[in-house]
Amino acid sequence: MKDLLLGVLISVGTTLLIGGVLLLDRRARAQRTAKLLAAAAERGWECTPIKEGRMSGYQIEGRTQGIAWSLESTLTTSPAASGSGATSHQSRHTRWQSPGAALSDGLILIGPRTTAGPIPDTQALGGLAAMVVQKAMELMLGEDAAHFPGLREVSLGSGELRERFMVWAQDERAARRLLTFAVERALTDWPSKISLVVKMNPRGLQIDLQNAQLLDPAALEQLVNLGVGLVQAWQA
Numbered sequence: 001m002k003d004l005l006l007g008v009l010i011s012v013g014t015t016l017l018i019g020g021v022l023l024l025d026r027r028a029r030a031q032r033t034a035k036l037l038a039a040a041a042e043r044g045w046e047c048t049p050i051k052e053g054r055m056s057g058y059q060i061e062g063r064t065q066g067i068a069w070s071l072e073s074t075l076t077t078s079p080a081a082s083g084s085g086a087t088s089h090q091s092r093h094t095r096w097q098s099p100g101a102a103l104s105d106g107l108i109l110i111g112p113r114t115t116a117g118p119i120p121d122t123q124a125l126g127g128l129a130a131m132v133v134q135k136a137m138e139l140m141l142g143e144d145a146a147h148f149p150g151l152r153e154v155s156l157g158s159g160e161l162r163e164r165f166m167v168w169a170q171d172e173r174a175a176r177r178l179l180t181f182a183v184e185r186a187l188t189d190w191p192s193k194i195s196l197v198v199k200m201n202p203r204g205l206q207i208d209l210q211n212a213q214l215l216d217p218a219a220l221e222q223l224v225n226l227g228v229g230l231v232q233a234w235q236a
Helices: 002-042 127-147 159-164 172-178 181-188 217-235
Strands: 046-052 055-064 067-078 089-098 108-112 165-169 196-201 204-210
Touching (some): 002 055, 055 217, 108 172
Antiparallel strands (some): 108 165
């Protein structure tokens, strides 16, 4: 009987402890978000908090040095499957975008360097292998998969840049135009712990941060400055 009672007390205590930790975490996150939105408003940016079901975060629209842009940073919590014993899953995402820099056709990608080899040529593969590669690219690139043919890695920039990032494009001249010295510096100064992907297509330019929700005003400003720098490089 005593063992049963002890087990119940431990279970209740653990539940209360976890609940308290989660409550404190939500409060701390809300305070950080409020501080960030206040800092953004001081810069004249239009800030809108997001709270939709299990998704929370903020949206900002701003203009920096004459360049219009928007940013959305969210945290989404997915409940664990019933009876699985697993904890809930949290996914974070941040996207900065601007129509101020766009390709007339094609695609430029800048992302973290990986150990993967070059993108296979679907025409050379043929058959089922080509279909598999094409499907994988559709999942990765979404609506930009139509620009996949001819996309190749181009060797541009300093050794430090190439050590951290890969640049993909159909037109090397377009990629070279984007990668000015100032852009290279901004990319190499970017924190390596936050995965960053730059994409420019006919709709504009966007920067995606994988598994990251920005709650630090300094980090937010660094992202905005990087995006604005990319647009300025293309417009020059």
